[in-house]
Structures are given as C-alpha cells and as structure tokens.
Amino acid sequence: MTPPAAALAAASTTADTGTVAVSRAQHDRMANAIRALAMDAVEQAKSGHPGLPMGAADIATVLFTRAMKFDPDDPTWPDRDRFVLSAGHGSMLIYAVLHLLGYPGMTIPEIKRFRQLGSLTPGHPENFITAGVETTTGPLGQGLANAVGMAIAEAHLAAEFGKEIVDHRTFVLASDGDLMEGISQEAIALAGHLKLHKLIVLFDDNGISIDGPLALADSVDQVKRFEAAGWAASRIDGHDPAAIASAIEKAKGSSRPSLIACRTTIAYGAPTKAGSEKAHGSPLGADEIKGARERLGWAETAFEIPADVRDLWRSAGHAGKAARQAWRDHLNAAPAERRAEFERRIGGELPTEKVATAVRAVKEKLAAAPKEVATRVASEGALEALTAVVPEMVGGSADLTGSNNTRPKGMTVLSAADYGGRFIHYGVREHGMAAAMNGMALHGGVIPYSGTFLVFSDYCRPAIRLAALMGERVIHVMTHDSIGLGEDGPTHQPVEHLAALRAIPNLNVFRPCDAVETVECWQLALEASETPSVLALTRQNLPQLRRDMDDANRCARGAYEIVPADDGNAQVSLFASGSEVAIAVEARTLLAARGVSARVVSIPCLELFLALPEAECKAIIGTAAAKVAVEAAVRQGWDAIIGADGAFVGMTSFGASAPYKDLYRHFGVTPEAVAAAALGKLGRT
Numbered sequence: 214m215t216p217p218a219a220a221l222a223a224a225s226t227t228a229d230t231g232t233v234a235v236s237r238a239q240h241d242r243m244a245n246a247i248r249a250l251a252m253d254a255v256e257q258a259k260s261g262h263p264g265l266p267m268g269a270a271d272i273a274t275v276l277f278t279r280a281m282k283f284d285p286d287d288p289t290w291p292d293r294d295r296f297v298l299s300a301g302h303g304s305m306l307i308y309a310v311l312h313l314l315g316y317p318g319m320t321i322p323e324i325k326r327f328r329q330l331g332s333l334t335p336g337h338p339e340n341f342i343t344a345g346v347e348t349t350t351g352p353l354g355q356g357l358a359n360a361v362g363m364a365i366a367e368a369h370l371a372a373e374f375g376k377e378i379v380d381h382r383t384f385v386l387a388s389d390g391d392l393m394e395g396i397s398q399e400a401i402a403l404a405g406h407l408k409l410h411k412l413i414v415l416f417d418d419n420g421i422s423i424d425g426p427l428a429l430a431d432s433v434d435q436v437k438r439f440e441a442a443g444w445a446a447s448r449i450d451g452h453d454p455a456a457i458a459s460a461i462e463k464a465k466g467s468s469r470p471s472l473i474a475c476r477t478t479i480a481y482g483a484p485t486k487a488g489s490e491k492a493h494g495s496p497l498g499a500d501e502i503k504g505a506r507e508r509l510g511w512a513e514t515a516f517e518i519p520a521d522v523r524d525l526w527r528s529a530g531h532a533g534k535a536a537r538q539a540w541r542d543h544l545n546a547a548p549a550e551r552r553a554e555f556e557r558r559i560g561g562e563l564p565t566e567k568v569a570t571a572v573r574a575v576k577e578k579l580a581a582a583p584k585e586v587a588t589r590v591a592s593e594g595a596l597e598a599l600t601a602v603v604p605e606m607v608g609g610s611a612d613l614t615g616s617n618n619t620r621p622k623g624m625t626v627l628s629a630a631d632y633g634g635r636f637i638h639y640g641v642r643e644h645g646m647a648a649a650m651n652g653m654a655l656h657g658g659v660i661p662y663s664g665t666f667l668v669f670s671d672y673c674r675p676a677i678r679l680a681a682l683m684g685e686r687v688i689h690v691m692t693h694d695s696i697g698l699g700e701d702g703p704t705h706q707p708v709e710h711l712a713a714l715r716a717i718p719n720l721n722v723f724r725p726c727d728a729v730e731t732v733e734c735w736q737l738a739l740e741a742s743e744t745p746s747v748l749a750l751t752r753q754n755l756p757q758l759r760r761d762m763d764d765a766n767r768c769a770r771g772a773y774e775i776v777p778a779d780d781g782n783a784q785v786s787l788f789a790s791g792s793e794v795a796i797a798v799e800a801r802t803l804l805a806a807r808g809v810s811a812r813v814v815s816i817p818c819l820e821l822f823l824a825l826p827e828a829e830c831k832a833i834i835g836t837a838a839a840k841v842a843v844e845a846a847v848r849q850g851w852d853a854i855i856g857a858d859g860a861f862v863g864m865t866s867f868g869a870s871a872p873y874k875d876l877y878r879h880f881g882v883t884p885e886a887v888a889a890a891a892l893g894k895l896g897r898t
C-alpha cells in the first residue's frame with residue numbers, strides 16, 4: 214500500500230536499519246492508535262488491562278517502527294529480532310502493534326474478540342495461538358528470563374553459523390512486577406555474566422502496580438541494580454520518542470546487555486485514571502474513554518484506524534522485507550551442507566537415524582557388559598553418545614554438574630568468551646535456568662537440557678509448566694530422585710515431586726530403572742518435539758535388569774512387562790518405577806518361594822502409558838487377582854493402575870537423614886514389604 218503523500222510528508226526510510234523515521238506529530242498519532250485500540254478492546258471485552266498499553270505506546274511505536282528487524286509476511290523468519298512482552302497482562306499492546314503492522318490474521322474483528330474463546334487475542338499472549346507472539350507470558354518475570362535464553366541461543370548459533378546467518382537482537386518490555394519477581398534477579402545476573410549484549414530491556418517504569426503506588430512495596434533503584442549485575446543502564450522519559458530511539462541506538466552499540474528505564478504514566482491520556490492503579494486492570498468506562506480521545510486528539514470512532522496512521526504503520530511493517538531478502542541471499546550463498554544443517558536445526562528436525570544408531574550402540578555395549586550403576590551415571594553415558602550426534606543439544610546444570618552428570622567428556626563451556634561452547638554453568642539459579650531453557654527452545658536451533666536435584670523441581674516449576682503449555686522440547690535431568698539419596702535427609706529427598714510433576718499436562722516424567730531404560734528414556738525425550746521431559750534419576754547404584762539386547766525401545770509405551778510370571782498365569786502384578794523395579798523383582802522371587810506366581814511391570818513413564826489406547830493399557834495392567842505398586846514416593850497417581858483397592862508400598866511422610874539402605878528398611882520400602890502386601894491382597898499371611 215502506498216501511503217498518501219501528505220501523511221508521509223515528513224517520513225523517510227532510514228537506510229541503516231530499513232525502518233521508518235517519522236515526525237513527532239506522526240509518532241503521536243501512531244502511538245495513539247495503540248492507545249485507542251487498547252481502550253476499545255478492553256471496553257468491549259469488559260475485561261483486560263488498558264493501563265500498560267496506553268503508557269507504553271510510545272516505547273512500542275519507536276521500537277517497532279524504528280529499531281526492530283522483522284517482516285510480518287514471515288513471522289518465523291529465523292533472523293528476526295525477538296520481542297518479549299514480559300508483562301503479558303498488557304497483551305493489547307502487542308495485539309494492537311501486530312494489527313497495525315499487518316501481521317497475518319490480526320484483523321480488527323480479532324481485536325474485537327479480545328479475550329473471547331478461540332480468538333487470536335487471548336487474555337495473555339500465547340505463542341502457539343498468535344503469529345508474532347514469541348512466548349507465552351503472564352506469570353511475571355518469566356518473559357524476561359525467556360528472553361535471556363533467546364539471547365543465549367542467538368549468541369550460540371551466531372558463533373556456530375556466523376553473523377551472516379545469525380545476527381539479531383532480543384527486546385523485552387518489562388514492568389515493575391517483572392522486576393519485583395525473584396526470577397528476574399536470576400535472569401539479569403546470568404545475562405550480565407554472559408555479557409549478552411544483544412539483549413535490550415525496556416522497563417515500563419510507571420511506578421504503579423495493582424495495589425497502588427510502587428512505593429507501598431518496593432524501593433529498589435533498578436538502574437543501580439542492573440548495573441551491579443553487569444548491565445549498561447539508563448533512565449529516560451518514556452514518552453519522548455527521540456529519547457527512546459537514541460537510548461535504543463546506544464544500547465545496540467553496547468558490549469553489555471542494556472536496561473532502559475522508561476519513565477511513563479500508566480494509562481497515558483486518560484483524564485482521571487492516568488497515573489493511577491485504577492487503570493491497571495479494568496475497563497476505563499465510556500466517559501473516561503471519551504475524555505481520553507479528546508485529550509489525545511483522537512477523533513475516530515471505536516476500532517477505527519485512520520488511513521494515514523495505518524499507512525505509516527504498514528510502511529514500517531514493510532521496511533524489513535529487504536533485510537529478510539538479504540538474509541535469504543546470504544543463506545543461499547552458504548555452502549550447501551552448512552545451509553542444510555542450519556535449516557535442519559532451526560526447523561527442529563532431530564537426526565532420528567543417528568540418534569537410533571547411537572542408542573543401539575549404547576544398548577549393545579550394555580548387553581555385552583552389564584553395568585550396575587546409578588541412573589545418573591548411565592545418563593552421562595547416554596549423553597556422551599547422544600551429544601556427539603545431536604550437535605544442537607546444549608546442556609547445563611544449576612551448580613550441580615558433578616552430581617547431575619550432565620557434562621559429558623569434551624563438552625566445552627558456553628561463556629562470554631566462547632558462545633560456541635555447549636555447556637552452561639547456570640549458577641545456583643534453577644528457576645532462571647528453566648525459564649532460560651524455555652527461551653532457548655522457543656528461539657529454535659538448540660535443544661536445551663539441564664540438571665538439578667529432583668527436589669528442586671519446585672524451584673523450576675512455573676517455568677516447567679509454561680514449557681508444557683507451550684509444547685516445548687526442553688529436557689530436565691533431575692537426579693537424587695528419592696530417599697535413595699540418603700544422608701542429605703528430608704530437605705533433599707523428594708516425596709511428593711513425582712506426583713506433582715505428573716499432574717502437569719503435556720509433561721513426560723521419566724523414571725528409568727536401569728542403564729538400558731535410561732538411554733531409551735533419553736531417546737524418547739529427544740524425540741518428543743512438542744513435550745518437555747523430566748528424567749528422574751538415582752544417586753544410588755541399581756542392578757541392570759535388562760540384560761538382553763532389545764532393538765525396540767521398550768519404554769516407548771510408558772510401561773511393559775519386564776519380568777513375566779513363571780507360569781504365564783500371574784496371581785500378582787507388581788508395578789514399579791525407577792529404583793523400585795529391582796525391589797519388585799526381588800519381591801517376585803520371595804513370592805515364588807511361597808508358591809505365588811507374580812509378574813513385574815516396569816513403568817518408566819506413567820504419562821506415555823496412560824495415553825495408550827484403553828485396551829493396550831488393560832493388557833499391560835493384566836488381570837492378576839492382586840495388584841501392588843511400589844515407588845519410594847507418595848501414592849497419588851498410582852490408583853490409575855492399581856485401583857483404589859490395590860496395595861501401594863511407598864512413602865506417607867517426609868524422609869530422614871541416614872544411609873539409604875537404612876532408610877529403605879526404616880520406611881518399609883523393601884521386597885519383604887511388597888511381598889507381604891501381595892500376600893495380604895490374596896488373603897494369605
């Protein structure tokens with residue numbers, strides 16, 4: 214669309230960025246278009262947050278029309294700049310911008326359906342619903358930490374493929390709430406340490422949150438705080454487009470990540486509610502909207518965008534086309550192999566054949582020379598084989614590298630001095646780590662995996678939940694998965710964590726029973742391109758129960774009969790996961806000595822099992838008279854297998870500090886207890 218000459222009288226395209234420079238009057242009208250759409254959409258939905266989009270409209274206008282590189286015709290262009298609206302409650306800001314720029318599908322009818330079922334404009338931005346939304350935000354602080362992961366992925370891929378192919382920035386709009394959340398500290402400390410200089414955070418410094426003025430709860434000097442974490446930080450007037458543009462320009466040249474604290478007025482333009490918490494999260498009301506229109510000089514009716522303003526926005530939207538074409542030319546000019554590898558990685562295509570070959574090799578070795586090792590150690594062996602053939606795997610640990618066994622031999626460290634490394638020392642920052650991994654996976658081109666103790670999954674949980682919601686391939690190695698960790702005691706012994714993680718939809722919780730299952734579970738985690746995984750692994754050694762070479766991945770259906778009944782006619786079915794499978798196998802021997810025939814079913818992944826067709830589930834559960842499950846954790850979840858009348862041997866309390874064999878005896882998680890439970894169910898003693 215060609216803009217009317219009058220409207221563009223003072224507008225020109227800047228050659229360096231390909232973006233559009235406009236006059237102050239033009240800028241104001243462009244920003245007011247965001248404000249008007251936000252007021253109108255929230256009013257129509259009778260719910261939502263008008264304050265942030267109205268206050269941050271000037272920031273967003275400068276950012277999207279003068280500073281960022283993108284092309285609405287190709288929202289997934291790999292070298293686009295990323296924008297994260299960390300304060301997701303202000304979602305109308307991004308919906309308005311996407312509409313004005315001409316993103317596919319973001320029409321006025323969609324804006325009018327703000328917060329309605331099935332719309333492209335849900336209450337908080339959801340990346341799997343709306344093109345142009347990079348990540349799902351809403352839980353404050355997560356978006357900021359996602360952005361750190363995106364910047365890590367960018368730096369890593371640039372080191373690997375060169376700046377001709379990977380050279381973009383990550384921008385964040387963060388609110389007071391984002392910066393008050395603890396996760397923000399983990400995120401900014403990591404970003405500062407890694408000198409992620411292409412990360413630029415615009416802080417909507419409006420001094421207002423839900424309860425009222427920020428002074429009620431916070432007195433942090435954010436500029437000093439970010440500086441202390443190694444960032445470049447400045448303070449500007451967030452309603453002055455020239456100041457915003459020049460601060461961003463300066464940030465682009467920085468050797469450190471940048472914070473730009475933009476002093477703004479929440480609900481800018483609203484006659485009585487501007488600057489007040491009253492504008493944070495409820496419709497302004499007809500009178501206030503009328504007053505705002507007058508103040509802003511916005512004469513249009515609801516949802517109406519005048520042609521001159523729309524054209525200015527659209528020309529900004531078109532400005533990135535040339536950059537995308539140039540990038541495409543660079544990629545086409547790259548050697549064929551390099552180009553294919555980049556496209557494979559960014560497309561998230563796993564080298565499945567190579568993975569299968571590597572897994573087979575590990576299993577053949579284990580069949581030839583069985584190993585009695587902890588599953589965390591088996592996992593390291595699996596990683597050695599897998600990371601060699603899956604170069605997009607980027608590992609890490611929250612300061613437990615030696616305990617989690619997540620750094621296979623030869624894997625170099627990703628640092629400010631070498632972004633090409635593949636292992637990240639996340640520091641003692643589990644939450645920041647999990648959220649950064651989400652950002653890395655969203656960026657594409659890498660498969661992040663990490664390590665911590667299972668008990669600290671609590672510290673990662675909000676980010677794991679979002680990974681599951683967004684359908685991301687992130688893999689968490691979580692070791693020390695039960696009372697089996699021993700002497701560290703109940704603070705470190707997960708009891709309820711498996712159940713709590715299993716409660717999250719679209720999350721696979723794997724708990725392999727030996728070295729063979731461990732490599733099979735790794736394969737399944739890698740192949741689950743739209744599901745995050747947790748690998749719950751032991752500290753203590755476990756016998757290798759799978760001695761024969763199986764070509765098939767027996768864990769793929771989540772459960773399978775690992776030891777059949779001697780006579781093929783089991784009176785007892787024993788179900789177990791992880792370290793307790795060996796206990797079930799011993800119990801089976803005790804039962805045999807009592808003339809009772811039992812089978813053992815290993816359940817490395819309850820989610821995969823319960824997703825099987827009902828008939829398959831039933832066949833694996835079997836028809837034995839007695840069903841007993843054993844897991845060194847709480848019962849919750851197991852009734853789906855054993856029924857309310859089944860017997861469960863596990864934990865009903867927190868653990869204790871002692872050598873692990875004593876603990877298993879003390880809490881009665883033993884072969885004898887399992888056998889006794891089975892006999893009890895059969896009415897025998």
Ligand SMILES: Cc1ncc(C[n+]2csc(CCOP(=O)(O)OP(=O)(O)O)c2C)c(N)n1
Binds near residue numbers: 351479493
């Ligand atoms: C983790 C988390 N806790 C609480 C909320 C609920 N909530 C939404 S916005 C907000 C704070 C609003 O203040 P601010 O971040 O400054 O946004 P503004 O008022 O400027 O729009 C809160 C507590 C949330 N979204 N996420």
